[in-house]
Amino acid sequence: MLASKLFFRFSFLVSLFSVSLLGGESHAQMQIARPPALESRMAAQGDWHVAGEVAPEELELTPDEKRNILVYERGNRAVVHITTRSVQVDAFYLMERPAEGSGSGSVLNKSGLILTNYHVIEDARDIRVTLFNGESYVASLVGQDPVNDIAVLKIDAPPEVLFPVQYGDSSKLRVGQKVYAIGNPFGLERTMTIGIISSLNRVLPSRSGRTMKSIIQIDAALNRGNSGGPLFDSSGRLIGMNTAIASRTGENTGVGFAIPIASVKRIVPQLVANGRVIRPDIGITRVYQTDNGLMVATVTQGGPSDQAGIRGFRLVREQIQRGPFVYEQTRIDRSEADTIIGIDGQRVQTADDLLSVVENKQPGEQVVLTIVREGETISLPVKLGEGD
Secondary structure, three states, X not given: OHHHHHHHHHHHHHHHHHHHHHHHHHXXXXXXXXXXXXXXXXXXXXXXXXXXXXXXXXXXXOHHHHHHHHHHHHHHHHEEEEEEEEEEEOOOOOOEEEEEEEEEEEEOOOOOEEEEOHHHHXXXXXXXXXXXXXXXXXXXXXXXXXXXXXXXXXXXXXHHHOOOOOEOOHHHOOOOOEEEEEEOHHHOOOEEEEEEEEEEEEEEEOOOOOEEEEEEEEOOOOOOOOOOOEEEOOOOOEEEEEEEEOOOOOOOOOOEEEEEHHHHHHHHHHHHHHOOOOOEEOOEEEEEEOOOOEEEEEEOOOOHHHHHOOOOOEEEEEEXXXXXXXXXXXXXXXXXXXXXXXXOOEEOOOHHHHHHHHOOOOOOOEEEEEEEEOOEEEEEEEEOEEOO
C-alpha cells in the first residue's frame, strides 16, 4: 500500500511535467486563424502580447528582493558547515558507540578563526569545517565558554578562500527590525531564512546551569544545523549567533534565539588569548536563596570575601554525654551568617543577580556588598580575585 502511494505521488509529478512539455510543443506547432476584425485591430495597434506574457520591464527585482540578495551575497561565503565525531557511552550496555553531529559557524578572520556554539563541538573528538567552495579542513579547538555557549575553532586554510564576517552593533537593535539567518539546517549548506526581531533582552539557560542574558528573539526559521550560524542585519553585518529554538519537537516554531554580537566581541578575545574566559572570583562558594536575599553558606578560606569579613555558616562541635559515654557531634549554626541584599547599589535576589555584576568586572577590581548581619544593614568592600 505504501509503495502504491509513493508511486502515485511520483507518477503524478511526472504527469504534470509531461503535460507542460506537450502543451509547449502543441502551441509551437499549431497555427490558429485570426478573425478578420482581430487582424485589422492588430494592424492598427501593433503587436500584441500573448496572454500571460510579462513585459521585460515588469521582471525587475523589487527593492526588498535586491536587499535580500545583497545580504546573501555579502554573507554567505563567511558561513561554514561544521561536522563532528564523538563517542557516547550506551547507558544500558555500557559500551562506547560513535556519534556524529553538525552545525554552522562564521569565519572571523583571514587567519582561519571560526566562531560557533559550544554545544556544537561539545565532547567532539574530531571536528571538520567545510567552506563555501566545498573544501573541508580539520579544525582545532582554540577556546570555549560553556557559560555563554561560545567556542572558537582554527583551520589552516589559504587566506584567499576565507571571507570574514563584518561586525555589526547589537546595542542599537530594535524590535521589528529585519534579520537574516544563514546556516546549514539538516545539512543543507548556506540556507538563508528571513524574519524580524521579535523581542530583545531575553534570558536563556545555558548548558552550565547559568543563564545567558541580552538574548535576541527572532522569528526567522531555525532548525537543527543552524546552531552557531550568523544572524545578519539588512546591511549584511553580523549582529548575533543563532543558538536555540523554543520547540517541543525540535523543529522550527517561529521562536528562535541568538547570542548578541556584543557578547561575542567581549568573549572571543579572551578565548583566543587564554583558551577560556578568566572570570573574577568573589570567593563565595555556596548561598541559599531566601525571601530577604542570599544567605551566605560557605566562603573560600583566605578568598576575597573571607578577607573582607563576610560570614557564612559556622560549624559547632559539641560533646554530648549519654550515660557513661561521651559523644561528639557537629551542627551548623546559621545565626551569624550574612545575607546579601545588594551589590554595587543593585538589589540581589538570586545567585545569578550577584554573578552577573561580578562577571562584568575584572580581577583586582572592587565591589561593594550590602549585607544584613544580625538585623543590621552594612556595606563591605570586596576586592575580586581570579577565578578558574
